[in-house]
Amino acid sequence: MASKKTLLEDIARELNVSKTLVSMVINGKGDSYGISKKTQEKVLSKAGEMQYTPNMFARALRTGKSNLIGLLVADISNPFYSNIAKYVERALAEKGYNLMICSTDENIEREEKLVQLFAEQQIIDGLIVATTNTSGGFFKKERLRNFPIVFIDRYLPDIESNYVVADNYQGSFELTDLLIHKGCKNIVAFNITPSHISSLTERVRGFKDALHKYNIPFSSGNLVEISFNNIQQDVKEKLLKLLKQSAKIDAIYTLNNHIATACLNVFNELALDIKKEGIYFASFDDISLFDFVKPNIISVSQPLEQIGIEAANLALKLIDQKVNGTMEYEKVVLPTSIISRNQI
Amino acid sequence: MASKKTLLEDIARELNVSKTLVSMVINGKGDSYGISKKTQEKVLSKAGEMQYTPNMFARALRTGKSNLIGLLVADISNPFYSNIAKYVERALAEKGYNLMICSTDENIEREEKLVQLFAEQQIIDGLIVATTNTSGGFFKKERLRNFPIVFIDRYLPDIESNYVVADNYQGSFELTDLLIHKGCKNIVAFNITPSHISSLTERVRGFKDALHKYNIPFSSGNLVEISFNNIQQDVKEKLLKLLKQSAKIDAIYTLNNHIATACLNVFNELALDIKKEGIYFASFDDISLFDFVKPNIISVSQPLEQIGIEAANLALKLIDQKVNGTMEYEKVVLPTSIISRNQI
């Protein structure tokens, strides 16, 4: 005989009070509604005794608040995102919020469907998203414009928005700068296509600007595009071509961890010893793998924990502001750090 | 002027029908309720036109179903779990369900709080959980016993339950068997303490049984316990001691990827070349890292995708059965595979 769930009404009946009163007390508004201490005491203890827990749906339906935050990432199995997810979740749990994580599989349509479902439906109170979208058109929609959304990792340049990102430009600039100081003259950066997402364009810009600062010429050969759908194969081809060409290169700089991993795979497979050839290996994004592999990798590490915490807090702040009417855009850019493993 | 959300009533008013009818049609029950094709057509097209999307909370409140499944794991940033999460999510999305992922931080209290919140509150229709609990006492509670729960990775031996796990015993047995065939006589397994979770005890059992099969003596020295709270330091100490001792060991077998990673860190830090000393390195759990490091690692790989898919399907099946009254326990044990990188 599975005993039915305790309802507000059950408590009210037991105590011979109205459910209004019980609701007020349960929600900690007893004082402000002038419920006597004694009654509050009674209600609270009875509620505990009967193991009352409010029905979230009824509450959300009435209040329009679910205490749920959504997190949308391209791929939850990517350690970059799963780590951020962990920190976001921790930060939210402290404030009594729960997190709904969903992967979009780097698929714009799925992303839009999920945003629609979550945000327009008001299933969640706020959204944190590493968007796969590029145009911003979707997020301009009236109903979304008034919804608390925090972009992380990537933002959409053509719309005003709240975001928390690493300083991709500066990180890339510094990394390139470091390589140059180590004597590199012909650094080849591996980018991914399509590459309109902000983080990548910023990294490219940082790379180019650093070269420019030292008057090192940049030619199309310094930026290799890897097709997203065929990373492994494409990296292998481009890499082999590079190593065979007459113009000697002295550093490979992969613009994200996917490409880095693909390169390492190729080195492994072909037993290539980059180091012996006097080529540095550098990458944006630091993943734990880098601590174990050869060649040693110089990397730009993003402050995952900070990104997570800031994003969570910003989301909560926006939710608050929304209630209070005002709504300003906040842009958080966090510094990266170079992890320079003793190279060559 | 942010246009208000479209409600059922709005559509009903526009078309001069009852909202009952609209609801029926929207839910695809038009035929069974005998709503004429023409009317259904009208409703559907108007709903599309007005961009109607039902309010999930109102619906869930009334029906007691949210189309949400919960996934509770110890640590979403652990690639083992985040990969499973990805596959679970995909499988559920196909069936119109969404996934709420939460990390428990390997904290029993937090786990229980979340289960309470999600399951008892009926926020979710079903739960998939890699439990940190050990006793089963918590899950024996009346209200949870009638809730669709699928355990993954680990199950609780002292309660009847539904679970999807890898064949930890068999995988461990085969791995040990392989090592023995390679000539190992003194294999040392690194376990984690506390180690009452089923997956680990099964792995230990497989290890011992394989030794026994070949009449290889097992002594306490063959099983090193690493304390969970201090993995890195503890591994380092135990490892150094082992390598210095007189009795030569010929294989190290780490019982999960955490310990494996810790070992690799030590090898790295101290520039130890296990291989040169003629020691094999093996580990349960295969993570991508293993493809890149030295020494080459023989590992037991778990079928992550299958675990995810089976867990998702089982959860949905249970939800169905719950509605239909019957409720049987299903235990899915999936085969593992050995990844034998050419060692020594």
Next chain:
DNA sequence: CAAAAAATCTAAACATATTTAGAAAAACGT
């Protein structure tokens, strides 16, 4: 064509809270 049967549709109840507007009780002032 009236009665019976079948096909369509609807009013009202319900799911479980929160909140508003106002009632009842207690305390106070003279």
Next chain:
DNA sequence: ACGTTTTTCTAAATATGTTTAGATTTTTTG
């Protein structure tokens, strides 16, 4: 003791759907 405040509490409305029981309308049948 009676009107006024103040304190404490409650009935009813509300949030947005789903579902039951029954009402209308249409079609069929003798």
